[in-house]
Amino acid sequence: ETGVTQSPTHLIKTRGQQVTLRCSSQSGHNTVSWYQQALGQGPQFIFQYYREEENGRGNFPPRFSGLQFPNYSSELNVNALELDDSALYLCASSLVASGRRAYNEQFFGPGTRLTVL
Amino acid sequence: RKEVEQDPGPFNVPEGATVAFNCTYSNSASQSFFWYRQDCRKEPKLLMSVYSSGNEDGRFTAQLNRASQYISLLIRDSKLSDSATYLCVVNTGRRALTFGSGTRLQVQP
Numbered sequence: 202e203t204g205v206t207q208s209p210t211h212l213i214k215t216r217g218q219q220v221t222l223r224c225s226s227q228s229g230h231n232t233v234s235w236y237q238q239a240l241g242q243g244p245q246f247i248f249q250y251y252r253e254e255e256n257g258r259g260n261f262p263p264r265f266s267g268l269q270f271p272n273y274s275s276e277l278n279v280n281a282l283e284l285d286d287s288a289l290y291l292c293a294s295s296l297v298a299s300g301r302r303a304y305n306e307q308f309f310g311p312g313t314r315l316t317v318l
Numbered sequence: 319r320k321e322v323e324q325d326p327g328p329f330n331v332p333e334g335a336t337v338a339f340n341c342t343y344s345n346s347a348s349q350s351f352f353w354y355r356q357d358c359r360k361e362p363k364l365l366m367s368v369y370s371s372g373n374e375d376g377r378f379t380a381q382l383n384r385a386s387q388y389i390s391l392l393i394r395d396s397k398l399s400d401s402a403t404y405l406c407v408v409n410t411g412r413r414a415l416t417f418g419s420g421t422r423l424q425v426q427p
Contacts, residue, residue: 234414243322243405243417244362257414291361297413307415309361 204228205294205310213316214282222277222313226294232256233275234307235267238289250275251297279315287317321345324406324418332426335396339421341389341406348416350409351382353391355402356420362405365391396425 204227214220226233232251236244246259250269264280273294279286293307324341331337343351351368366373368380368389379392389406406418 232413236415236417241326241419243407243419244415246414246416249413259414289359293415295413306364309363311361314359 205308207292207310207313209313211314215318216282218282219280222290224275224292224310226273227308230294230296231273232295232297233269234293235277236291244291282317284317289314319344321416322406322408322418324421326419328422328424330424331396333396336394337396339391339404341418343387343408345410348408348410351389352407353380354405354407356405357402398425401425
């Protein structure tokens with residue numbers, strides 16, 4: 202196990218609603234990345250949080266937003282849910298040293314499966 | 319064009335077979351390369367990193383050809399437990415991982 206936890210494990214919402222997904226990073230890690238994985242596809246990068254600030258974003262609209270807390274846990278918020286938002290949402294934690302640009306291994310949590318009806 | 323392209327499969331092979339997966343990536347600035355394994359309805363897990371010199375981990379061998387922007391994974395002596403989706407992954411230094419759509423492997427008894 203990676204030590205990365207996510208809640209809830211499953212969620213059903215209807216179009217137009219809002220949802221908040223939560224992620225606790227592995228002990229000692231300071232960075233959380235969020236990915237969306239649609240059925241039959243690979244995970245797609247949504248955004249990354251480092252030191253409580255967004256540190257890179259993929260091609261997702263502003264209705265996808267996030268937070269990182271002082272304990273490095275993170276939330277992903279999605280407003281105005283659409284049917285196409287149905288997917289597995291994965292968070293991954295890593296340890297990034299300040300000023301380093303090199304890649305640091307990301308450890309994935311078990312994901313939250315969101316269904317939008 | 320997708321940044322990372324893989325043959326989706328499925329690859330159905332008998333136990334003991336050797337199977338090879340290929341992957342191409344479009345961004346020549348890509349710096350790090352990986353193979354991840356994902357079991358059905360589970361999270362991706364790092365299988366191995368891929369280096370230009372090629373690297374081996376037991377029955378698994380990974381190769382990288384930077385000139386052709388091509389990555390491969392070879393699995394020898396396939397086991398039933400190798401059945402999974404194999405994801406080709408690259409990192410361009412932006413700290414985000416870019417995943418292919420995955421290749422599904424089913425090892426048959």
